[in-house]
Amino acid sequence: MSSKIPADAKMATRAVHAGLDPDPTYGSIIPPIHQTSTFVQPSPGEYVGDFDYARSGNPTRAALEKALGQLEGGLATTFSSGLAGEHALITAVAGTGGHVVLPNDLYGGTYRLVDSVFSRWGLQYDLVDQRDLDATVAKIRPETSVVWVESPTNPLLNVVDVPALIERVRARAKEVGASLIVVVDNTFATPINQRPLEWGADAVVHSTTKYLGGHSDVVGGAVVVREKALHAAVRHVQNSVGAIPGPFDCFLLHRGLRTLHLRVAQHTKNGEAVSAFLRTVDGVTDVRWPGFGGMVSFQHPGALGITTATNIFSLAESLGGVESLIEVPAAMTHQSVAGSDAAVPADLVRLSCGVEDPDDLVADLRQAIAANAG
Template identity: 40%
Template sequence: MSISESAVAVAAPAVDHSGCRTAPIQHHPTWSETPSPWRLDTVLAHVGTATDPATGAITTPIHLSTAFGHPGLGASTGYDYTRTASPTRDVLQDALARLDGGTAAFALASGMAAVQLTVTTLAPFASRIVALEDLYGGSYRYLKCLADDGAYEVDFVVGETGLREALQRPAALVLIETPTNPMMTELDIARVADWAHAAGALLAVDNTFYTPVICRPLELGADVAVYSATKYLAGHNDVMAGAVVVSDPSLGERLQYHLNTTGATLSPFDAFLLLRGLKTLSLRMERHEANARKVAEFLRVDARVTRVLYPGRSGMVSFELADGVDVAAFLDAVDVFTFAESLGGVESLVTCPSVQTHADVPPATRAAYGLTDRLLRLSVGIEDAEDLLADLRRALDRAGATPA
């Protein structure tokens, strides 16, 4: 669901900062007092703007202080210790909440920290979790580890059919991606949300590939939106971060308490970098998608490629090389694309999931949902599309196969 033309109007709940020892959810007053009538592109351009009225600074200041002075005994400015709350991080979190239509958002040290916070806070110990089998390899590894340790009962399923069947009995949490990584399978979030809620479960959606520019899971019935903010939200391969956004204020209070307790919060400087990245998110996603469409079209008509997986949105494309193509030679030959395992930055990357991002997923499990050793994942950047196509053509030629 594209929201590039829809208004963003989210008011944050009132917060009593006097109870600082209970880890209140912080919101910057210039963002939270009144709903904004602005559309998404305008909100993004103004992320972090005019949040320091005392100086008139256009850009949000980086408050590096780890401690904050108290006005008096039992009194607080709303900030005591940066693990609990940071002025810079609060501006970011309020922006993230607005962008996804949530009531509260949390910025963490990595995408996996965001997944961990979601799981351990919202799924009681020993409860049942239903998750897609073809999740990002790190998410699969984490849930498998929890299951093996006896912390949770985790049922891994494939696609909507597997989800519907698994949710015929009670569960605490459902974790999905759409599109999935790297198989690019899309799921109907609203339908899955109905199944999850009927089973007594909360639905968490990893929205890293689509971002709020393309899809806002909370508006479709999800309870939690999760991001590796390292990727598209930040967009420049220079900051590691995660984000969690919730629709229910009570879930926000629970997450804030656990986050303050465990301490995986994002540093002020990284929060500043993420704010800066958000300003160009809509522009970047437009270029990522335009380039990805051209790349997918190019690959679909090349006989050296047996299948192309592209949902038609965002900048992620997966494809499988034919048997006559040397995968290692292809990866060695790319020049504009870089052989690396991240995604979502302005530079184009190519990943071999079976030996990188999904190496810890058992081969039989990968094979069950179609992830072979010949499947590659592209994070298509914002370079000139003709340079990207020429790079892929040259790599295919050097990999030893003859085009049709």
């Protein structure tokens, strides 16, 4: 952590100051954007810092990675997208004949990556409701390489007892002789609400596009791990494949981190208000809100019409930005899971409540649902 941040600093202080060491050249409080492809070497094989070529590293990227590591409590590698990070992590630990345990409610891109890309190279997988700890650990076998956890899940917002699951997974892995890692997708929760590495997870992944960036203006991803060996393995895959974020993307993401705690607080206020309202509306069923953040889901027969009748909620994929979004996952973000055990209901609506006034969000949903009540 930066020398100016106390070791026991609270998350709000960390979010503001993480990775912000003053520039040594001019003392600028914000790290500069190093828009370069290569770095001059004083002599052959001698680098300034750790930087020789921008695919392998960049000072702007390094500042962001330091910040993310400080927030999650581990060693961070940033990527051009969340899926690029997931690809690197799975590639680093799983091979032909390996096996992955996935939640049966999960981000459609993760399912597509495993089902249509990794499975071609002999990686097997099982889907399971991870709220059922017995059912989850029963899926672990000697060749299991990864237990992949989402909590809250996407898009049904199921909450998993992650600490208890990790404990059970460790015991089962020892029993069957599996050498595996536990990965937690922390995109929905953010380190403001949970830090899975402190519970014993081996890795945390993020789509930094979402809450961490927070402004719907950049695409990125991150993998944060506890152990140096896994960190080195992930970075080796990244350097070999090349899925790196650009310096300006890293600058924008680092800027977003500095208001993360403030934004999450308002997202939470709005998620609570919207979910409370929805539970009072005739025709609305299965309202879900995990108790923090701005993600809310519900079911309604007029789902498609509702999503095109809102004014403040924009019909768009993604989530976690300051503006509110609405979507029908079955027709949008989760088309790739159609027909599988991870398929989602056709009448499911997913909301990403932004940071607007909660009364305005409720009023917008009220009129949109009323217009599709029949």
